[in-house]
Amino acid sequence: MTDNKLINLINISKAYGETVVLDDLNLYIRENEFLTLLGPSGCGKTTTLRIIGGFETPDQGKVIFEGKDISKLAPNERQLNTVFQKYALFNHMTIAENIAFGLKIKKKSKNYINDKIKYALKLVNLEGFENRMPDSLSGGQQQRIAIARAIVNEPKVLLLDEPLGALDLKLRQDMQYELIRLKNELGITFIYVTHDQEEALTMSDTIVVMNQGYIQQVGTPEDIYNEPKNAFVADFIGDSNIIASTMVEDKVVNILGTNFPCVDTGFGKNKPVDIVIRPEDIDLVKPEEGIITGRVTSLIFKGVHYEMEVMANGHAWLVHSTDLFPVGDEVGIKVDPFDIQIMHKPTSEDEEAVELEE
Amino acid sequence: MNVPLNVKNRLQQKRKKDHDRTLKIGKSNNIKLLSFPYIIWMAGFIIIPLFMILYYGLTNKNKHITLENITLISNPINQKALLLALELALISTVICLLLAYPLALILRKSHKRNNSFIVLIMILPMWMNFLLRTIAWQNILEKTGVLNNILSLLNLPTLNIINTPTAIVLGMVYNFLPFMVLPIYNVLVKIDKDVINAARDLGANGWQTFAKIILPLSIPGVISGITMVFVPALTTFVISTILGGSKIVLIGNVIEQQFRLGNWHTGSGLSLVLMVFILLSMAILSKYDKESEGSHIW
Numbered sequence: 001m002t003d004n005k006l007i008n009l010i011n012i013s014k015a016y017g018e019t020v021v022l023d024d025l026n027l028y029i030r031e032n033e034f035l036t037l038l039g040p041s042g043c044g045k046t047t048t049l050r051i052i053g054g055f056e057t058p059d060q061g062k063v064i065f066e067g068k069d070i071s072k073l074a075p076n077e078r079q080l081n082t083v084f085q086k087y088a089l090f091n092h093m094t095i096a097e098n099i100a101f102g103l104k105i106k107k108k109s110k111n112y113i114n115d116k117i118k119y120a121l122k123l124v125n126l127e128g129f130e131n132r133m134p135d136s137l138s139g140g141q142q143q144r145i146a147i148a149r150a151i152v153n154e155p156k157v158l159l160l161d162e163p164l165g166a167l168d169l170k171l172r173q174d175m176q177y178e179l180i181r182l183k184n185e186l187g188i189t190f191i192y193v194t195h196d197q198e199e200a201l202t203m204s205d206t207i208v209v210m211n212q213g214y215i216q217q218v219g220t221p222e223d224i225y226n227e228p229k230n231a232f233v234a235d236f237i238g239d240s241n242i243i244a245s246t247m248v249e250d251k252v253v254n255i256l257g258t259n260f261p262c263v264d265t266g267f268g269k270n271k272p273v274d275i276v277i278r279p280e281d282i283d284l285v286k287p288e289e290g291i292i293t294g295r296v297t298s299l300i301f302k303g304v305h306y307e308m309e310v311m312a313n314g315h316a317w318l319v320h321s322t323d324l325f326p327v328g329d330e331v332g333i334k335v336d337p338f339d340i341q342i343m344h345k346p347t348s349e350d351e352e353a354v355e356l357e358e
Numbered sequence: 359m360n361v362p363l364n365v366k367n368r369l370q371q372k373r374k375k376d377h378d379r380t381l382k383i384g385k386s387n388n389i390k391l392l393s394f395p396y397i398i399w400m401a402g403f404i405i406i407p408l409f410m411i412l413y414y415g416l417t418n419k420n421k422h423i424t425l426e427n428i429t430l431i432s433n434p435i436n437q438k439a440l441l442l443a444l445e446l447a448l449i450s451t452v453i454c455l456l457l458a459y460p461l462a463l464i465l466r467k468s469h470k471r472n473n474s475f476i477v478l479i480m481i482l483p484m485w486m487n488f489l490l491r492t493i494a495w496q497n498i499l500e501k502t503g504v505l506n507n508i509l510s511l512l513n514l515p516t517l518n519i520i521n522t523p524t525a526i527v528l529g530m531v532y533n534f535l536p537f538m539v540l541p542i543y544n545v546l547v548k549i550d551k552d553v554i555n556a557a558r559d560l561g562a563n564g565w566q567t568f569a570k571i572i573l574p575l576s577i578p579g580v581i582s583g584i585t586m587v588f589v590p591a592l593t594t595f596v597i598s599t600i601l602g603g604s605k606i607v608l609i610g611n612v613i614e615q616q617f618r619l620g621n622w623h624t625g626s627g628l629s630l631v632l633m634v635f636i637l638l639s640m641a642i643l644s645k646y647d648k649e650s651e652g653s654h655i656w
C-alpha cells in the first residue's frame with residue numbers, strides 16, 4: 001500500500017426522489033489497498049460503489065481517478081471492473097466465452113485470449129471449466145467465474161458488491177481467504193462492499209463504516225474494533241457493552257454510579273459520554289477483587305468461549321470468557337483502564353453522522 | 359406382547375408414513391379432478407375434430423382412402439392462394455417484429471408506472487371484438503372512407519388501399535402486434551439489470567451490449583412472438599375477406615369456401631396441407647426456443 005491516492009470522491013451527493021442516499025461524501029482510496037465499505041442495508045455503501053463503477057451518476061460531486069475527473073464517463077470507459085452480487089454471468093455463453101467477453105471487445109488476439117482464460121481459471125482454481133455453461137456451476141463457482149471475468153481485463157481497481165452474500169458460511173470463509181490471496185497475487189486495489197462485519201475485519205486494509213449516507217469512521221480493522229468513534233460503530237462491529245456514562249475528570253469515568261480508571265483525557269469535567277467495553281475485555285473475578293459486583297444471569301456455551309450475562313449496577317453486562325461462572329454466582333467485574341473506550345455523546349441525530357473524518 | 363420397544367416404535371413410524379403418503383396421493387387426486395372439465399372440453403372440441411379433419415382429408419365421398427384432397431393443393435389457384443398467404447403472413451410477421459422489438463425495449467427502460475399505461479393502450483383494442491376492429495379498418499380505408507375524406511379535404515391525392523394485399527397486411531399487423539410485443543417484453547424485463555451492467559463494465563458500448571447480450575437473451579421471446587403472429591396470419595380468412603375483397607384469395611379463404619360449399623373432404627385435405635406448413639414452421643422455431651415464453655398470456 002502506498003500513500004498514492006488512486007480514487008478520490010469529492011463532495012458526492014445522491015438522492016432518489018426524496019430519499020437522500022449519500023450526503024456530501026468525501027473519501028479517498030489508495031493504490032493497492034483493500035478497502036471495505038461496511039454498513040447496514042440502505043447506508044449508501046452500494047450506491048457509493050456504483051458511482052465509482054459508473055452505474056449511477058452523482059447529483060453533486062466528482063469522482064477523480066488518477067487525477068482525472070471520470071464522473072461523466074460511461075462504465076465501459078472506466079479502467080475498473082466490477083464483480084456483481086448475483087454474479088451476473090452471461091447464461092447464454094460458455095465459461096470461456098464469459099471470461100473472454102471483455103477481451104474480445106478490446107479486440108485482443110486469439111492466443112492472448114486463450115492464455116488469459118487459462119490463467120484466470122487457474123487463478124480461481126477452476127481449471128478445465130472452459131466449456132461448461134454457467135447454469136451447471138454452483139454458486140461459489142459462479143462467483144469465482146465472475147471474478148475471473150473481471151480480472152482478465154487487468155483493471156487497476158476491482159469493485160466487489162457483496163460478492164459472497166449468496167454463499168453459505170463455510171464457503172464464504174473459504175472465499176474470504178481466496179480473495180485475500182487473489183488481491184496479493186494481482187497487486188491491485190480492491191473496493192469491497194459488505195454488511196458482514198466479520199468479513200470486513202478479516203480482509204480489509206481499511207474499513208469505512210457507513211450509516212444513513214454518512215461515513216461514520218475510517219480506519220484499520222484494529223482501529224475500528226478497538227477504538228470505535230461512536231456508539232453506532234461500536235454496536236455494528238462486534239458485540240459490545242455500550243453504556244451512557246459521565247467523564248468525571250481526566251482518566252476517571254463514572255459508569256453506572258461507580259468510578260472506573262481509564263486512560264482518556266481532554267473530555268472536560270462531568271461531561272456525559274458513551275463508553276464501550278468489549279465483552280472479552282471484562283474480567284470476571286472473585287466478588288471482593290472486582291470494581292463492582294454482580295450476579296450471573298445467563299450462560300451460553302459458544303464453542304471458543306462462554307457468553308455470560310452479569311447483572312451489576314442495574315445493567316446487564318455481556319461477558320465473553322473461557323472461564324465458566326454458573327448462573328446465580330456472585331462475581332466481581334474488573335476492566336483494565338485501556339479497555340474502556342470513551343466516545344463523545346452525539347447531541348443530535350445529525351451530529352451523530354456528521355464530520356468524523358478529522 | 360414381547361416385541362422390543364424400538365421395533366414397535368419403528369413400526370408405528372412406518373405406519374404413520376404410509377398414512378401420510380395415502381393422504382398426499384388423495385390430495386393430488388383431488389387436484390387432478392379439477393382438470394377434468396378441461397380435458398372433456400379438449401377431447402370434444404380439439405382432439406376429436408382434429409381426427410375428423412384427418413379422416414375427411416384422407417377419404418373421398420365414397421369413404422375410400424385417397425390422397426386426391428391433398429394433391430388438390432397443386433391446383434394453380436390453390437397454390438397461388440397458399441403462396442400469397444405465406445408471403446403476406448411473412449411480411450406481417452416481419453413488420454410486427456420490427457415494430458414490437460423497439461417498443462418492448464422502450465417499455466423495459468421506461469418507468470414501471472408509465473409501462474402499465476403503454477401496455478393498457480396496447481391491450482385496449484383487444485377488448486373490442488376482432489371483427490369490429492377489422493370492419494373499422496374497412497371503413498377507414500374505403501374509397502370514400504375516413505382516410506380518403508381527410509386526404510381530399512387537405513387537397514392531397516387519395517389512396518387506393520382497400521382490396522389490396524397492403525390492406526390485408528395492415529389488418530394483420532394491427533390485429534396481431536400485441537402478440538409480438540408481450541412475449542418479447544416478458545423476456546426483456548426478466549434480464550437482470552446487472553447482467554447488462556456487467557457487459558458495460560467489461561467494455562461493451564450500448565450497441566455491443568445489445569448485440570451480444572440483450573438480443574441473444576431475448577430470442578425465446580422473439581420465437582414465441584413470431585409463432586403467435588405467423589400462425590394466425592397464415593390461416594386467417596376474416597381479415598382477407600373484409601379488407602381484401604373478393605379478388606384476393608388466401609388459402610384460408612379457399613378452405614372456408616370449400617367447407618361452405620359442403621366439400622368437407624377438399625376443405626379438410628387442404629387444411630392438412632396448411633397444418634404441415636404450420637408444424638414445419640413451429641419445428642424450425644422450436645429449435646431455437648428452449649423455454650416457451652409468453653404462453654401465459656393465453
